[in-house]
Amino acid sequence: MAFYRPDYVRVKNAFTSKKEEAKAASEERRAALSAEIPELDSICRQLSATGPRIFEAALHPEGDLEGKIAAIRKENEALLAEQKRILAEHGYPEDWFDVKYECPICNDEGNVDGVMCVCMKKQLIEAGYETAGIAGLAATHNFETFDLSYYDYDSEIRSKMKYVFERVKNYAETFKVGASPSLLFLGGTGLGKTHLSVAAAKRVIELQNYVVYGTAQNIFADFEHEKFNKPYTDQSPSRTDKYYECDLLVMDDLGTELKSQAVTAFLYNLLNTRLGEGKPMIISTNLTTADAIVERYDERIGSRLLGEFLPYKFAGKDVRMLKLKKR
Ligand SMILES: [Zn+2]
Structure with a gap:
């Protein structure tokens, strides 16, 4: 008992491109608005540095590593709050830069913890009707x-x-x-x-x-x-x-x-x-x-x-x- 393999491959590939498109669209929204609003551009740059900063901190674990990371996280939260405020000020929803996935359950991954998501199963069934x-x-x-x-x-x-x-x-x-x-x-x-x-x-x-x-x-x-x-x-x-x-x-x-x-x-x-x-x-x-x-x-x-x-x-x-x- 398994879905028809070529249908599975086709649907799986569609999920991958769907996910990439959603990410690209979010990046486009960010780039377009950052070009318009300089202070937003600065916040976006600082936000994108959060990951590397945590990584950098972890490379030098001497001293209070947990404290350092907590501080970076706190700054991050403040930046996000500021970003929301600026977005609202310019009439944009606060989640304007979020990646908009079609399926909120699996974020267009097609599965959650190794179990096939209902959205993917539905598409495979539709593909099955088509193939049949x-x-x-x-x-x-x-x-x-x-x-x-x-x-x-x-x-x-x-x-x-x-x-x-x-x-x-x-x-x-x-x-x-x-x-x-x-x-x-x-x-x-x-x-x-x-x-x-x-x-x-x-x-x-x-x-x-x-x-x-x-x-x-x-x-x-x-x-x-x-x-x-x-x-x-x-x-x-x-x-x-x-x-x-x-x-x-x-x-x-x-x-x-x-x-x-x-x-x-x-x-x-x-x-x-x-x-x-x-x-x-x-x-x-x-x-x-x-x-x-x-x-x-x-x-x-x-x-x-x-x-x-x-x-x-x-x-x-x-x-x-x-x-x-x-x-
Ligand atoms: Zn799903």
Whole structure:
């Protein structure tokens, strides 16, 4: 369990520059005002000598070192008070020269005493949504917005969907690479498969895992692109690596992509590799019977999907149509 490394590096670097910019901005404010107000310039110079003076005193510890340092500190406080007075006199806030960090908890360090700050965690999660491909969907497709009242018209369907919702939520909350199974969402269009797929992806990202979400159409388009544009000898990172590497792969709408032998081969390879490495997937499909799956792909894929994935049947009427009627 760890945030996706490239996201971490990117966010960490952003924190470093943010911190440096805040310091530079404070220095600029100081330089600009010191140039305008000579007495302020003198105070700033004396203040910046405080550190070296203490250091110098410590180099000659003979005599009353503590007394000497206390005296320097006292002078420093007086200078700071004078600085505040001058700032106020010229209509500036007393903290005008302070470095203005974005996060008051960690001063844009990203961590406090070796523990990651909430601000950095938040940014890593946002980066995770982006990397996963759910940045646009996460706000609307999450567990909080999954509305079971759409199934109120039939108590049996409602209780079935409540069960599915609770199982998937629990799955996301307890997700663990190498331990969690893969899930297969079966059902027609508009029954909430995409909603719960994205909701699971979102929660698993928040729990610091590397997740990739995509429609089968887009995922296989990437494989096609690679097959026809990248020579086998090219060892550079490719656009399909993420589908093998991520902790959780969420593939939406399997069965809506263009049918081809190549797609069957890509899919088998992907399923085989990920299952072999204990890396879970959530696949949703509108193919709802074993026959339909085998007919569209082949026996091997059928036995993988039906034998090694935990199936959840989505029931009910097209929620999208019900939403339109509700408006
Ligand atoms: Zn912080």
